[in-house]
Amino acid sequence: SQKIEQNSEALNIQEGKTATLTCNYTNYSPAYLQWYRQDPGRGPVFLLLIRENEKEKRKERLKVTFDTTLKQSLFHITASQPADSATYLCALDGSGSARQLTFGSGTQLTVLP
Amino acid sequence: EAGVVQSPRYKIIEKKQPVAFWCNPISGHNTLYWYLQNLGQGPELLIRYENEEAVDDSQLPKDRFSAERLKGVDSTLKIQPAELGDSAVYLCASSSGQKFNNEQFFGPGTRLTVL
Numbered sequence: 041s042q043k044i045e046q047n048s049e050a051l052n053i054q055e056g057k058t059a060t061l062t063c064n065y066t067n068y069s070p071a072y073l074q075w076y077r078q079d080p081g082r083g084p085v086f087l088l089l090i091r092e093n094e095k096e097k098r099k100e101r102l103k104v105t106f107d108t109t110l111k112q113s114l115f116h117i118t119a120s121q122p123a124d125s126a127t128y129l130c131a132l133d134g135s136g137s138a139r140q141l142t143f144g145s146g147t148q149l150t151v152l153p
Numbered sequence: 154e155a156g157v158v159q160s161p162r163y164k165i166i167e168k169k170q171p172v173a174f175w176c177n178p179i180s181g182h183n184t185l186y187w188y189l190q191n192l193g194q195g196p197e198l199l200i201r202y203e204n205e206e207a208v209d210d211s212q213l214p215k216d217r218f219s220a221e222r223l224k225g226v227d228s229t230l231k232i233q234p235a236e237l238g239d240s241a242v243y244l245c246a247s248s249s250g251q252k253f254n255n256e257q258f259f260g261p262g263t264r265l266t267v268l
Contacts, residue, residue: 044195074256081262082261083157084196084259085259089256113198140201141198141257142198143196145193145194146195
């Protein structure tokens with residue numbers, strides 16, 4: 041069956057360190073993968089999109105990698121700040137439609153001051 | 154530019170009562186989505202519209218849920234009758250529909266509590 045798995049446990053890191061979040065998938069062949077941030081009581085906010093033919097994408101302090109062989113994406117936040125504390129969701133197109141996303145359950149990140 | 158607007162933000166109803174949620178997407182976005190999100194889980198798609206056409210409603214429990222997007226702009230999601238298990242956050246999102254740039258813009262959601 042199709043499955044998207046993110047870090048099963050919440051992640052706590054110290055301010056200034058790099059946070060690394062994992063998204064693994066099985067029985068999908070996504071053309072792209074997206075990462076979203078969700079704060080309590082709010083809807084998800086888009087952060088980054090990476091295509092299947094891209095190994096790495098960067099945006100300011102964020103970096104995403106996409107390994108279609110390992111069926112894994114890693115999401116890195118460098119020089120983390122308490123304001124980065126949120127739930128991070130990975131999403132991929134699992135249905136064959138370019139406009140359909142299937143979301144993972146998210147990883148709750150807490151950056152400690 | 155205004156984001157995706159949803160109302161109400163919160164709704165508390167008794168089981169077996171009807172409830173409706175409203176969504177106004179970002180202007181010009183022809184694709185509209187309704188998602189359900191349970192606590193600690195990611196959003197799960199209920200229905201997707203391309204303009205006024207529902208192109209994927211396979212996950213919508215059609216015995217009690219219905220949705221419409223009559224003029225291809227705003228949309229309403231209805232539950233009748235509501236059950237205890239329907240308590241969740243209902244999210245609306247929209248996108249411009251470009252194939253490889255379809256980042257979705259989400260509204261704040263409606264938190265439904267069924268008593």
